[in-house]
Amino acid sequence: MYTTLKRWIIGKPLKSEQLKEEKLPIWKALPILSSDALSSVAYGTEQILTVLVVAGSMALWYSLPISGAIVGLLFLLILSYRQVIDQYPGGGGAYIVSMDNIGWFAGTIAGASLLVDYTLTVAVSVTAGAAAITSAVPILHDHAVLLSVSFVLLIMILNLRGLRESGTIFAFPTYMFIIGILSLILVGIFNVLKGGIPANVPPVTSHLPEGLTWFLLLRAFSSGCSALTGIEAISNATPTFRPPETKHAARTLALLGVLLATLFAGVSLLAYLYHLTPDPKQTIISQIAEQTFGRTIPYYYVQATTALILILAANTAYSGFPLLASIMAKDKLMPRMFMTRGDRLNFSNGIIALSIAAIVLILAFGGDIDRLIPLYAIGVFTSFTLAQLGMVRRWLKHKPTGWRTKLAINATGAVVCFIVLMIFAITKFHEGAWLIVLVIPMFILLFSQIYRHYQGIADELRLDRSTEKPVTQDQLLIIPVGGVNRVVRNTISYAKSLEVEAVALYIAFEKEDQEKMKNKWAEWDPGIPLEVTYSPYRSVIQPLLDFVDQMKARNKNCQITVLIPQFIPRRWWHNLLHNQTALMIRFILLWKRDVVIGTVPFHLKK
Template sequence: MAGKLKRLLIGRPMKSTQLEDEKLGKLKALAILSSDALSSVAYGTEQILLVLMAAGFAALWYSIPISIAVLGLLVILIVSYRQTIFAYPGGGGAYIVAKDNLGLSPSLIAGGSLLVDYILTVAVSSSAGTDAIISAFPALHDYRVVIALLMILLLTIMNLRGVTESASVLAIPIYLFVISIYVLIFSGVINFILGGAHSAAPEFGRAVSNVSLFLLLKAFSSGCSALTGVEAVSNAIPNFKKPAEKNAAATLVMMGTLLAGMFIGISLLAYWYGIRPELKETVVSQIAESTFGRGILYYFIQGITAIILILAANTAYSAFPLLAFMLAKDKYMPHAFMVRGDRLGFSNGIIFLSILSAVLVVIFQGNTGNLIPLYAVGVFIPFTLSQLGMMIRWIKLKPSGWVIKLTINTVGMLTTLSITLIFIFTKFTQIWFIFIFLPIVVYVFIRIKQHYVNTADQLRIDLFHDKPNPKGNTVIIPVAGVTRVVLNTVSYAKTLSDNVVAVYVGFDDESVRKIEQRWNEWNPGVRLIILKSRYRSIMGPLRKFIDTVEWKKAESDHITILIPQFITKHWWQNLLHNQSSFMIRAYLLNRKDVVVATVPFHMDK
């Protein structure tokens, strides 16, 4: 049943030779890797306005110069990451750059920051998509968490089906979103030119007494949330068709161009229309209503915005599993993240990402505003480390034209470092948690690496001196009675060794007498040892007996515990039986120098 459901939801398994077919062209890659960045226009301007409103309606004109500053930063990042793509065509972005140029700790900080950022991306995108739905249908406000969780579930299933399939699904709504936003912008500009919005806008350039530098920096840092997702292309270069680096660079430039036009357009319309951010209606919703009224076009824009905000999480679903694979390959994450699933995607990374993002949605109750500051600072830390790493690379290698490349990355590093510091100083009360969580993540990475190193040291053999050491085998069978399950186990035990003993733990004299009588009548050719338990415990007497045998046979014999176990025909029938065999197995597996095996007997009815 479970297998059929899995096939229905995820599809048939794909051959390993089909991996090349899962690579992305530029148009599909733009859909799957740019959805996060492009969707941020739905809330980037809104985050700026939310901060400026603290100084009053008259301060909203500052959103225009702040938006232009954000665009300047976008240009710097696009040019910088384009250089990273050609320098590191194997992908990995900030993690690989920092690892190659800055050392262990910076690389783990960059990798940990990006992983946290991708988790937050899914949580923010699903929450923001819920906001767009609620703007059109306010009655759904109380169900925001449930809606967000259903979105995450849908994205998980879609990504488990494979990269190409999810890209095909994503392409249509993403391009429809881009077209609809540009239609909204052009319609709004025409409306402004015709004089339909002049009276609503606050006076541009008018000084506002209670606007401080701190407030402007805080608004600027909030607007920089529109730049999250820019690094995803450089992380996922291996997902591109050949020539991968050229296709990735072209996709990055296309994404930057589209994002720049959409972001400045929404910011201008918000200013011209005098939009005030509201709790139950997004800025894009208000602009669409002011331009088209609550007609078909309005609901289409709201619907497609909700869809793109949901699908924006797909950037994380593409980049997180790949980055987790690279960290796992370097032994900083569990090896399970290196395993490809039935559809050739890194399924464990996808599922892990979904679970953690769902937990965040529940904790923050789907409140996008509370998540975005964490989301943004999580990506600007690796932005900065990536730029610094590229600077060191150019200084060390000095390739042709390295001075220009160094200058570009230096400007990028100083800019992103400034943004990071602005975030820290202006939003510390909202982001302090990241400075506790990140060191914990890095510590976990180091502990995982140490475990793998220790494991390798203990498992490694000397091919010239370490040889198998054959010994005898003492087989111990814990029995609960004389049954076909025990018969099956004794029959198997005799193929392993001539030294086989059965052990029965009795709680009272009557049970001991009965087992002794039946065993003697049966006479399987195996000695039965009776252990009495005063406190009705099976494990205590059994453990002491095994210790005694182990001490006597340590040098001459292996000790093997064969546990008889019957397997019911239906899963629910297991609930009707004592599970002592599982408990014995779980306990004995932790003992050194003892082999534990289960001998199953399958029931037919």
């Protein structure tokens, strides 16, 4: 039943040789790896205005120069990550760059930042998507959290089906969103040119209006930089492209830069020209679309595609998180289960872990996007800064042809990203950024403990093949029995075929059962002696452990093996009707030193 359900949900398993078929062309890679960055158009401008509106309508025009500065930073990051793609085609982005050029500590910071970033990408994206839906359908406003959790589960299932299949599903909503926002910008600007600039547009001022401080401007800039999240995803996932991977990844990154700059700048311009301010029950995109189209079909098209892109933007994280987790697992910083590919040739454990973490965040923050975004961007710019700094170190060390120009690009990027990071840390600290400052060191401590564990295991398991040969020992089998039946006969038959010393153990809960069992055993006479012990507290585990210790003390040179008889029901649900004593015994004995545990199954037919 489990297998059938699994196949129905995620599809048939793929052969390892089919991995190359899962590689992405540019037209599929753009929606999968760029949907996070493109979707930030839906809330980037709104984040700027949310801060500026505190100082009054006279401050709103500053959204334009702030947006211009963010677009400039965008192109700087595009150039910088173009160089990361060239130098590190194996993916991993900031983590690999930092680990390779700066060192272990910087690499773990970058890895932790990216993992947090990806988790928050899912939480922020689906929460923003739910907000877009509730803006158009206000009756759903009280169910936003439930909507968000449902979207996470849906995207998880789609990603478990594989990259190629999910790419096809996600491609069309992304392109529909691009068409919708471009149309909105063009029609909106045409309407303004045709009808003239509205009279209520805030005037351009040459000095800061009363109430607007430099600190507030920096807060607005840092909030708007949330529009830059997701840019690093393409360099992180370069191996997912079709060959030549670096060429296709670079083209996709350039295309993303042009699209994101156009859409973000256009939305900021229209928000200013329409003199819009944030509304808790209606997003800025919704207000722009309503001003441009009215509540007509084009309005609902924009809202629907915006909701879709925001929800599907989480898919960027589903491409990056599992791949990064697998790379870090190879470096012994994450559990090894993240290295394993699932039936559909994806890193399914990473996909599931990301989904669970995102759902926990959504529930913990009540689906409030304004509380999630401050956490979101500080992790992003930490990885941005370390990636640029790592590239600076690389150019200074290797000095390839044209290294000075490359150094200038990455050095400028490192300085600017660090400044933005500091602005975030200071201006957003009380809004929740302190949590990231706390979480990232916790991740680093966790990574170090995992690494130490794997190193300790490697040291202990390492074998000197020239001197350490297999050794043989006398064996003593202990067979716990619950009666005289076919399950026990099956186990004793196997034990006798091994031709080693064996003893059966019966644990009686009532004193009269001791003699009854001895008589039954003597009558059956299987050729193996029986030991009977009384358990006044009706426990199986402790008397068995005591007996094992007694046998070890009597037979110091013997290897003790506990051979457990176990019947296997025909149907899975039959297990619910029986005590799981065999499983409990196995679990307890696994933690006992110098004892081998074996199970002899007996499959029932009815």
